[in-house]
Amino acid sequence: MTVMKYGQAIDYALGETMARDDDVLTWGEDVMLIHRDLLARFGPERVRDTPISESAFLYAGIGAAMAGLRPVVEIMLVDFLAVAWSGIANAASKFRDFSGGSWEVPLVVRAGCGGWYTDGGQHVQTLWGQLSAYPNINVVCPSTPADAAGLMLTAVQSDEVVVFLEHQLLSEQWIDYLGGGSRATVSFDRLVPADGAEGDVPLPLEPLPLGQAALRREGSDVALISLGVGAHRCLEAAEALASSGIEASVLDLRCVSPLDGNAVIEQARKAGRVVVVDEDYVRGGLTGEIAALLLEAGVTTKYARVAVEGTIPFAPHLEYAALPNADRIAAAVKGLE
Amino acid sequence: MTVMKYGQAIDYALGETMARDDDVLTWGEDVMLIHRDLLARFGPERVRDTPISESAFLYAGIGAAMAGLRPVVEIMLVDFLAVAWSGIANAASKFRDFSGGSWEVPLVVRAGCGGWYTDGGQHVQTLWGQLSAYPNINVVCPSTPADAAGLMLTAVQSDEVVVFLEHQLLSEQWIDYLGGGSRATVSFDRLVPADGAEGDVPLPLEPLPLGQAALRREGSDVALISLGVGAHRCLEAAEALASSGIEASVLDLRCVSPLDGNAVIEQARKAGRVVVVDEDYVRGGLTGEIAALLLEAGVTTKYARVAVEGTIPFAPHLEYAALPNADRIAAAVKGLE
């Protein structure tokens, strides 16, 4: 057990797999500087800067994975994955099926996602709902260093495609890289969930199976379901609600796909009230899928969603209001009464 | 009122707007041959072949729309839109908001979508759920020539971005273009919904407002909700169900976004049973969104979904089984009993 930061935990897990398996390597824009510790340990053949050619180097990851490597392809921010979308939509998600099941694509796509630190509507999306629409694409977004390490271990060892989204607000690497580190005049303390950004990581690392939600808080009045920073916002809201006598459970899905439907249904059954909190867009994100799971299972429940309703504005106070913050969550819960 | 084919109706509507408004023009791969009638009438400046550069010519459409034109950018099949996804995800959907509401993007993105005619998993997707995830993107997929004409008229006249999806199975242009026209040995008659492929178009054309569903069939036992070819499959299934004494209503949404939530809720309330039939993937498509609408509205209903569960296989019988066919729909309805 040791204390790690969120980004550090991911790189730690990646480093451990790289040490064990020569076929694991990583490339992406600026990875040599961002992951300088991995570079120092494994050398420039296995930690490699790319040109700003997301399509080519993502498709190259697919080709390399099918030819024997286990690439971890880093796309700085998930928004930029849009320029390489075909690699996900038409290739990574399809090739195993096209081959009739005979050819695996052991690929990890790593990208930052999420807002709260103010970078404008093209740099703070999550897109996780859409990514998980495609067949054979696993999508994870951990909310703590321990989960981040465990899920990265699983991702790299998996023979399937895993999109590993690291939340930019939790990642000290991204916050620092984007210039934050050099000015004392700005503090993200009010915004960064402290035990998401830093926390205990059990050693030796264990892979964390995909599709297992974690119950972060017990509570019988309402079930808050989320992941990533959203899980922390739910906990914030739960504290506030507790003071008005409402006990909320908080379920951290950890994976968007596969999605832990059983855990969702269990919490919904218990509480009879569900609020899905999603940093993705209201359409095509988590909220609809969870509603469908509930209806399919015949669970009778009240339901509300707190998600991103439109373009995420740049101005920090507008961004804060547009993201699923604790106030919005608490209001949604109260709206269910 | 005149009888038109589906693709013909779309081009008719486009032609009428082009005749009225010099700023309307269209470009895309092979449009000069595919839309040879428009070319003959408006000339090569307004109907223009592009290189195979979807990203560039979609972004160019955005730039042109912001600089005074009303481009109809054709991306052969929606699957290929994935190579230009950033144009949707980061630009077309965002620029009006980024401008603080001061700059419109009057753009139509036209693309074929959908399966049943056997073209393999990279050529038969619909992706409409994902497209409608983004802010400010309207997404339509008409199921009849009349709707196709009315919606195209609306799309071109709109100051917003409209993704106009024409279903490949309904479009005589696509079926012919993909070689079908030259062999008498293959018939799509069993597969093509006859009154989707050809039908009356009221003249003079009236724009069909976005977000208005059409009730194609009344029935009080179960509500089938779909669009595109799916609406026809629902009607097929409804006929079959009727013979076992189950009366199904069929709601054709016509637009994925904006979605006619009121109509959905009304049908669901009436029947107390809903089957959503979606040619998009089960995740991130229509089915989840409709479930969320129902739960949010507090409608008590049984619910099932018939959608695409994974990669769409190439082999026609496998493809047929993977798509939401009438048998699957009827089975889902019976599963709700």
Next chain:
Amino acid sequence: MFDESGAPACRTDSLISVGDRVLAGDPVLPTGDPVLFSASLCGAPTRSRISEAGMGLPTGFDPAAAFRAMVRMRLVDEALARAWADGLVPGEYHSGIGEEGIVAGVLGHLTGRDSMALDHRNTSAFVGRGTDITALMLEVMGSEDGLNSGWAGHMHLMDPGIPAAADGIVGASGPLAVGQAIAHARLRPGRVAVAFHGEGAMNQGMLMESYNLAVAWNLPVLFVCKDNRWSITTRATDVTGGDVVKRASSFGLTVEKVRGDRVEEVHRAAGRLIARARTGQGPGFLYAGCHRPGGHFEGDPIVRLLRSPLRQAEEWGPSIVRSAGAKTGGSRHDRIAAAKVLAGRVARAARDYTARTRMDPVKRGRRLLDQAAAERIESLEHHLVDQAMSDARGAVGPRPTFGVVRGGPR
């Protein structure tokens, strides 16, 4: 022989080896043809199996082996085109007829775990590298007994044994081959990856990106541009700026330009580029012109027009004429320009389809052999391919509407 790696270490009971057994001992047709005896026919090759012999040096040209490969490619494509016309192949079918010289010329250098990334026009490359042709035919015909259990169809054929993967997204073969090359460089130095693509694909961003990436990382990859002048119904030069060979070269790729109907020329140039790539001297770009007499895909509308002008004119003519004369619309100038575009396109197509039919690589390749040897190869390959197709047809049966059992107009 296509290279010096010697006779393959295994025999299988595939149709191809039946052909070879018949051929065994024939001095003109040596048995050790790695192009037609691919890894996939011999089970998954182990690393040790890969002979490094010949890697790094251009390999010798064997006209008989090249001709034989081309004949087989041609026959398989023709058989599939017929099956398509007979309603046995669902969807589109993009034949490689006319491009065999390019594919065979390049494949003559590939051995062992050399890999390929392909586009929608891929049959000949699979055939040339030894994919089981019955399995391939069954796949293209949409059978669950096909190479990919009916999941791929002809645009997404996958043969991990070669390894070779096809992707129907134009331009994707480039970066996929780059990825294969990254793996080669780490896991099996000396191996190359080959990307085949059309000239139209050269305007697809990811392909250009992949040229750059290959050079920046100095990868063992060869990009082969088969310029058949058209992308579907668009003449490539109408939508392409500059010269594509210069374009490739500007990325720092080593380029060669050849006539694609001369397999020996292709073989020579490809050999130089592949030798450089194998020895770590960087990626190459081979440009080869060719002609596709069958059009973009079977049923190509322009080919239909050229073959049955009256019928097609009847079909297209009335509405074009009506549109051109519509009361509202573009100016006279616009409409005349449109007529010119349409007429010009057809005229150019007609010119290409008459003048360029001479560019048949199989016919040309035949002249490299003596008559008797050529005939023997042809008859054996005919036998082989006919057999495969008749097996495939037998397996799928007549299958009205391809075995779709329900569905119908309301």
Next chain:
Amino acid sequence: MFDESGAPACRTDSLISVGDRVLAGDPVLPTGDPVLFSASLCGAPTRSRISEAGMGLPTGFDPAAAFRAMVRMRLVDEALARAWADGLVPGEYHSGIGEEGIVAGVLGHLTGRDSMALDHRNTSAFVGRGTDITALMLEVMGSEDGLNSGWAGHMHLMDPGIPAAADGIVGASGPLAVGQAIAHARLRPGRVAVAFHGEGAMNQGMLMESYNLAVAWNLPVLFVCKDNRWSITTRATDVTGGDVVKRASSFGLTVEKVRGDRVEEVHRAAGRLIARARTGQGPGFLYAGCHRPGGHFEGDPIVRLLRSPLRQAEEWGPSIVRSAGAKTGGSRHDRIAAAKVLAGRVARAARDYTARTRMDPVKRGRRLLDQAAAERIESLEHHLVDQAMSDARGAVGPRPTFGVVRGGPR
């Protein structure tokens, strides 16, 4: 004056015109400066307003106007960089310091409805074309009173009045400008669209696609590549094959290559290319080298390292050393190679940041004027920009955590 289109037809009460009012009558600084008097300051221009005068001919170079534009760009960027450091600008800020010569040289030719598509490093282009600088500053500071009501931030600034749009997706400025050029060609012949982008962007597929499209359609567009050698922390030549000027030229673009710190050189070359574009002779590509002393964005980690090596070494050093010495990991060779990469990167950055600081276009541009005139311009521009920034600061106030009122660590 930057061009011959004469004095602007309107005055506004914007800060810029305040500056101009002060300057009115000054013989060195004529009032009719369309670069700083953009369309947007004069309300939406009508088509008739657009003077065709001078279109088609390279326009004369006016050192004072160019210097004045550069000074204003520099001052605005410096003011915003300070505001960033003071915690008043949220997120990233990419200043254009060091690139003013390129931007001013090109903008000297733009008038009326000539349009621009920009990337993340866009402030100077907006400033140069006359976007209200207070509104711009407020936008960058995340105020609802900003140019785009706080929705854009500095990476997505939009000024429909110019028109000019910025897109934070690398490479997107190219095809966006192509689209603007399509509209120009139809709606306002003679107008040009300009895309500014970096050298790193030249590896982004859509930008290359847009070069091709511009040539294939013969569009009035100018691509301007500002080569500052780096894309964030990656040295462009490490990831780029071939020569980017040849690359652009291979698409059929007419290219010119200049030193970006010499505004007069930029102006001359841009004039030739823009004149061609305006007169339907096709698109151009202007390549201009430059240096960005502030790094990629404010707080750039490499700049931090160069400025405070000890502090940064303390921060990065221990874990790098630990990693390099880890029990498991790459070979000795790998680790040495890694150390070389890291050291090499820093060394090259250090070299660039010392040797290339001489490449200051503003300092160089100053020498084109007599001392007194330069000083006058500087003082007036200082006044102007200081005023704007103090207004902007006043408007947003101290705003701890940028006005986010809730949220906090659990």
